[in-house]
Amino acid sequence: SVTATSALARDASCPSLPIEEQAKNVSVNATECVDDHVDCEWWASEGECDDNANYMWQFCRKSCDTCKGFKELKLDMGVKQTISGRSIDPEHEEELKELLEDTKEYMENVVFKDPKYLNVRRHCRNLDGDCTYLAHQGECEESPDYMNEFCPLACKSCMELDENYRCHYTHDDNDATAAWGPGDLNKMFERIVTDPLYLRYQPRILSRPTVPMDDKTEILQGPWVVVLDNFLSDEESDTLIEVGMDIGYKRSADVGRKRFDGTYEAEVNEDRTSKNSWCGGFCLEDSNTQRILQRIENVTGIPSDNGEMLQLLKYEKGQFYRTHHDLIAHQRDRPCGVRILTFFLYLNDVELGGGTNFPELGLTVQPKKGRALIWPSVLDEDPNERDDRTDHQALPVKAGVKYGANAWIHQRNFVEPFERRCV
Ligand SMILES: O=C(O)CCC(=O)C(=O)O
């Protein structure tokens, strides 16, 4: 006999079939309060209205009890659009009205009919009252990053909300564009600690994979952890702290839950009590920042476009970041790839506490103005895989304030997918 579970596994896979397949089984006219598939009632009883809401809410309206909601959603174009009034040139009112009609038509006849919009149709709206006006002014082309996020309906770019469409993953040429293949991590660190160019930073190896036979020093065997002193001048450190103040330090957050459009929420939690600002915009364009990023590029041999914006950190007395790893697993399958290297900068001398501790290695590095601390997040033999040994924490500041900066470097270009909200 066929049990509900096994039959569900075989047949109820329908809701997770490719979108084109799903579309064959249903009528697209979703206005009547009926189920469009004979198995709707059964799927609903198995919890599919929650697990497969995108499909079920639309095509099993009766069983999921979403008839009313669905009709409402169908008409919900988001925030009411300003198409007349003081800020609108009367000459344009007619055109804006037409544009709004056009949008409605797009929503009804494209977004709610074409099966490829299945995953985005419940979310595609105008989130800004000026979307229609902005679209009329050509902003969909001028500022696609803002418009695709806040005005996808007015721009008729609802598909941009679908991460698979927007982010066009390029698994095939991942290896070709990756900063590191197997063995490259070791090569980079070997170069940094032997090239006479970098003697000026007095490189200190705190941990490394293999210790040379004739080396009598007590170097820990493990992942590479290297300190470079005077990597930044005092003035460079001070300037970074100051621009951080100009931007404004805000409570630090970690990567939280995934949103429908493939982006991730920022999650504030008690494991990380510092504040930070992101060095974008004027901070990124600043010649001081550019010089520092160029220096990091020279030392690592990895293009600065593989790096995130500098994250400028501020820890006040008692603040810390508990043990964590910098690698973000979901990024392995994203265009930017995982974080492979942390290039951490200490921007001031801390009175007491505030060291960076690696519990697995029994190592603590004390902050010192201008000092850089470098460690990998991945393994030399497989630079897409996390090296668990480089777990670390920022110990609480016991006296004074600590300023620092994270330069996180990825396998592939980060700048471009960041703009498309694909990281
Ligand atoms: O502040 C430190 O010493 C380390 C900070 C850190 O690990 C991070 O921000 O990911």
Ligand SMILES: [Fe+2]
């Ligand atoms: Fe970290």
